[in-house]
Amino acid sequence: MSDQEGKYNIKAAALMLGIQPGTLRAWERRYQMIAPVRNEAGHRLYTDEHIKILKWLIKKVNQGFTISQAISLMGHNPSQMDTDAINLKTLNPLASQIDSLYDALIHFEHHKINEVMNTMFSIFTMEKVIIDIFSQVFLKIEDSFKNGYIISAQRNFSSRHLSARINTVIHSLPNDIHLNKALCITSSKDGEAINLLLFSYFLRKQGIDVINIGTYHSEEDIKKVMEMIHPDILIISCEDSKDLYEALTLTNLLSLNYQDLAIGLCGHAISTMNSAEKEQFSTYILGQTKKDWEMWLLERLEY
Template sequence: MKQDRQYFIKQVAKVTGLTAQLIRKWEERYQLIEPKRLPNGYRLYSESDVNTLLSIKSLQKQGYSITEAVALTKDHNNTMVSDADEVHPLQTASMPASKLNHFVISMLESGSACNELELVVLLKQAFHYFGLNAFLTEVVAPFLKVVGDKWEAGEWDEFQESVSSLVVRDMLVQIRRNFQYNDNAPLVIGACLPMEQHEIPVHFLLLQLLLKGWKTFLIGASPAPGSIESLVSRLKPRIVLLSASTTLPFEHDPELLNKLDRFAGSMPATVFYMGGEGALEYAKKHVPERIIIARNMEEVII
C-alpha cells in the first residue's frame, strides 16, 4: 500500500461529506492542509489531509466551533509527531480513534457511488495485504463506523449504506467459511436475537475467536423464536454470543431477556454473553442474572 496516495477534491468531498467549496475555504483560511497543485491548478490531497478534515468534522459534531476544532487538530497532530510515546492532554476521546488508511478511503468513495464490484476488489486486496486480524481492526471496523455515521447524519441514503454493509457481510461470511480450524476446538455459537437484522458484529466476533483457536457456528439474522435455545441445547457450546443492535427484539417480546436468562441458567457449562447497543440500553433497567452483558469486544475475546 503506497503511503503517498493522493486524491482529487471531488474524491475527498465524497469521502468526508464536505463540499468542495468548504474544503477550499478551510484550506485557505486555516492552512491546516496543504494539497499539492498540478500544473493545471487541480489540487491533490493526501491521506493525512483527508484524516485532518475528518478530525475537524468529528470535533464540530461534538459541539466545538470551527476555530476550536482547528486548534485542537493542529495541537493533536503536533503532539503526535513530536513525541509518540508521551501522553498529552489532547490525546482524548474527543479526537477520532484511528486514522483511515488508503483502503478505507477508497472503499468510502466506492460505497458513495454504490460500486459493488470495486468494494469487493478493495476488500480482497485489503484482506491479503493486512491478514485477517488487522483487516478486521484496520479496515472493516473503521469503514463500517464511518458508513454508520454517514447514514445517521443523512449524508448517505439507505441504498448506499445497504450496499456497503452487505458487501462487507458477504466478505466476512466467505472468510469464515473458508477458515481452517481444529475439529476438537471448543465451540462458540453466535446469534442475533429474533427481529434483529444486524449480523455483521457477530461475524466480526466469530472471526476474532477463530483466530484464537475456537470453532464457530452462526445463527443468522432474526432467527425464529426458540431456535437459539434448540441449537444451543443440541450443540452444547462453551460460549454463546447474543447480539442486539437495537431494542426491537425486546420491544417485540418483553419476556425475551427473561426467557433467555432462564435458559442460560439451565446450561451451567456454557457462558452466555449479550452485546450491542440495543442490549446495553435495555439492560440499564433489566439486568439478567445469568447472561453477561458485554460492553465491548475485549470482554468477550478471551
C-alpha cells in the first residue's frame, strides 16, 4: 500500500497524533491543509503522507507556534522545516510542488503533469490546489515568458492545460436553477484570462451560476446577452493595458444602464492601473486574494 492510499480513520489518526478528532476536523475545515479521501460510508481516511504533514505541524505547535503560523511556515519558509520530520517536497507543495508542475508543463510531459496534479489533489482540497497552487504556477509561467526563459509554445501549452483542468472542475460542480447568475467577459484578445477563470471557480464554489462568454465584440452583444440571462453579477477581465480604456468605458456604460448589477473588474491591466484610475474604479476592483473576493461578494449580494 503506497503513502498516497487512505489507511487510517479519524480516530486512529487522532490517536497517532495525540490530538482530539474534533481538533483535526476543525483544522481541516478552517485551513484546508489536507484533504483526506472518504470511503463508501463517507468516513475520512488519512494517508501516511497526511500523517507526516500533521506530525510536523503538531511539532511546530508544541514549539510555540499557532496552527496558522505553522501552516504558513510549511507553505512559505521551507528552509525552517525539519527534514527528519517530513520530506521537503511532500511538505512544501506551495513551492516545490509548484516547481514540479511548472517543469512538467514547460517540458510537455503529460504523464508527469497528471502525476503531480494527482498528488496535489490527494493532499489538499480542490479549492486550495486551484486558487493557491495553480494561480502561482500561472504567475511563474507568465514571468518566465516575459523574461525570455520560455517560448510562446511553452506558455500557451502550459496555460491552456491548466485552464482546461480548472474548467473541467468548474463544470463538474452541481447546478441549481435557483442560483444567482454571473456573466463573465474578457477584453483580452490574446492569452488566457487566468484571473477571470480563477474567480469563476470561486463564484461556483459560492453557489453562483457562471456563464463565461469569453471575448466580447461589441456593447450591443453584451446588452443582448444581458437581456437573455438577466445576471446578478457581471465580471469584466482585462489582461492587456491596450484594452484598458475599452474595459473601463464599458464598465461606466453598464453601471449607468444597470444600476442593480454588481460589476467587478479583474486582470493584470486592472491590478496595474495608476493610482487615480484605481481610486476612480475602486468600487469595481475585485482584488487579488480569496479574502478580497469574499469581501467584494459579501458587500454586493444578499444570501
